[in-house]
Amino acid sequence: MPMSSSPVLPDALGRGFRRIGAGTINAFARIGFATRFFVAVLLQTPAAFLRLRLTLREIYFAGVLSLVVIMVSGLFVGMVLGLQGFDTLNRYGAGDSLGIFVGLSLVRELGPVVAGLLFASRAGSAITAEIGLMKTTEQLSAMEMMAVDPLARIVAPRFWGGVISMPLLAALFSVMGVFGAYLVGVRLIGVDNGTFWGNMQAGIDFWPDVTNGIIKSIVFGVAVSLIAVFEGYDAKPTAEGVSSATTRTVVGGSLAILALDFVLTVFMFRGIGE
């Protein structure tokens, strides 16, 4: 006796299960492809540095053109931190600690994270759209026809351009933030200049505070650049496909930054309660 005694329910259920199964298999296949792609890009690292011009060009597009947005955002974030921080600290009579508050929050967290988010939307989306459009217009296939490996010629320089630009942008963001907090805290509110810088220098160590921030920004740079080139390379070769790939880069890159930030922070401040 076949199972079609009540045909409606099993059929709908079966479709649902099939869809869940197909989705799961697709997701794992995508993770597998992304891993293989990452290894392939890393293997093309020599190509990116042998053809230094290509990588320099990508540093120009990813880094230099992001300078203005990074510096202006850093300045404003620092100014807001200066105002909010002073208001909160002053309730406990600790307004003099503004320098260490601003410095630590920028160097440890806000510098790498906000610069990474801006980088994902400013440079990551551009990389995805560019590679996706190259795929759509069959430029990548044309390269393969000419025995030019698109991973070496297109993907690896963009990946390394992003990885190199990101820590520099994060450091610039932090510096502009400190400057913004200095403007608001010292110039506007009137925290003593010496107290501001002295507290900051006494409370922040190059090792581990500043170095942890740099490590974070390098990890974010790798994550965002990888997601950007992968989404571009994996995009459906249609106008719609490129647009959804660009969206996935920004959303996925931002989520990856925030999730990685938590994991890295847990590792870096394990001994905080001791």
Next chain:
Amino acid sequence: MNRSTIDLWVGIFVTIGFGAIVFLALKVGNLTTLNAAPSYQLEARFDNIGGLKPRAPVKAAGVVVGRVSNVRLDPKTYEAIVSLNIDNGYEFSKDTIASILTSGLLGEVYIGLESGGDMQMLASGGRIGKTQSAVVLEKLISQFMFDKASAGPPGGGK
């Protein structure tokens, strides 16, 4: 865009990027004061170190002369062994008293050194013999309460 223009801009970008890292290291962090002064080690034993942590300052007359490098427990005597890195150039007599102090009510915990009159100075690796432990607020309060209780009920009660 022209190739040499791109090179120029990338050069400017990388330079100010590294400049920012150097600024963070020198002006925001304290890389200069961290490694500049060579130091020697002293050791002090305390019954209770309170909230003392590694990298806490060591002060003499309010001036920072070094930092706490390590805090560990002696498994036999159950005393805390605190290692201090004192900047070269500062010397302390053998009868120096080390006490654990707090700056202000909520401030940071630090070690205060008070030099004595001994002519002999502590050498590197030396041990500070006279120490004063941290004041634990709970113990202080309970001591006060017990003193009050043993003095009889308030208001005499006779």
